Amino acid sequence: MYDRFAVDRLIDLWLLEDVGYGDLTAQTMIDEDAAGAFVMNARENLIVAGIDVALRVFQRYDSSLTVKKHLGDGARAEKGAILLSVSGNARSLLTAERTALNIVQRMSGIANETARYVKAIEGTKARLLDSRKTTPGLRMLEKHAVACGGGLNHRLGLDNGVMIKDNHIAVAGSIEAAVARVRKTLPVLTKIEVECDRLDQVADALKTDVDVIMLDNMPLEAMREAVKMVNGKAKVEASGGIRLETIRPIAETGVDYISTSKIMQSAPAVDIGLDEAE
Template structure:
């Protein structure tokens, strides 16, 4: 199972989401309808099959409003979920539980959705050497959580931000005068721990790039035939990443060309939230 994120990284997101929902006056419906000392027991259950991710978000949302609440996690992040699977149970102040409900469910459902879609892609390339990786096409403010959910689904993280790897794309190449010059400059700039990746859109650019020793070459919108030709031409001199035109119908054929990784923006920008419900028990 995926190593869990520290609460320290999750709490700021949860608290910001709670503050957005509670607004200036708090949950006026709960205050109007429910006694201040009323207690409630609830269960978080999957209403559709999927993959668990982000259960801590629900726990921390409740803890922020009722530090004395009891929260029992019943499945681990990364575990497959059948429809009806209970992910967690909680007991505590009724007002707090109902006020935290939507924030907890929004984050939990979103992350389970990312993990579920990722698992579908990972399963689609099973038996090949290709790994499924994410991109920076994430929801602002949720990147570390969504990339965690990708790991829960069996995927691998690409770079987290602009500062942890050099990725030379088409506009960088245009600005500095060509693929070879861009890679040469990047290699001269990079420290011994920093990877250099360059995006190419044709086999001619691939050869220009490889002469200057990039760690990774992104093959942008290559046909299947050109992907196979790129694998043969590279001869293991760089990690090859296929990007563009990837969906659940095409990903298997892309993987079978022999590329090392396949980047899929849809894992985070197009994943539908998994339907998770909270019910009194």
């Protein structure tokens, strides 16, 4: 989920970065009134994410362009599938091409990587979460891409929930003191999460009315014990060093959520091209 007004502001920055004072190639070799028609196509199997943003890039650069979406975000596209078609002024089409491709390749790459992790924990109760380790300026779009791939969004930002970590606990004096102070002024519908890296911290967290207990970099046996200790009194999240090859055993410990930044930070861009329409 993202806001169109906010996306338009991002697109303006992207286009300004790429176009600068003008597209020298398009303006020097293409007639001002020349027309063109192109299709954006998948060059590999992928999960679509960011197609509406790509569409908006073309429209934002030149509102006279005709842009049609053929597949929506979250759709599975096979190699060769047409995602979007665009026609109109040829200069405008080719000037905005790279910016549109860059964002849909990036977002679809994240959706693809997310889907791999989601499949790896299929059949367990665990749900995949993302993190705040996003590309600066692209958080809402990268988190949207995670949702397209079947994952869930963690906090969107620091104002979206309370996460009490080791340094917060050190300042407050204890987990119980930290949670108590937060509860005094926190909006009633906002959740509190406490990060624990030892079982005695889990026991301390259970003395409070915390909503989520994060198990940070815990060994599998300790995770299993923590899940037994919590026994449904709070949601349990596993985090820290999660990789595709390790996520299944972690899910099988009985945790409710598993969070990882790998689905965004390590996601390769997918291959999508813009070719002349036949």
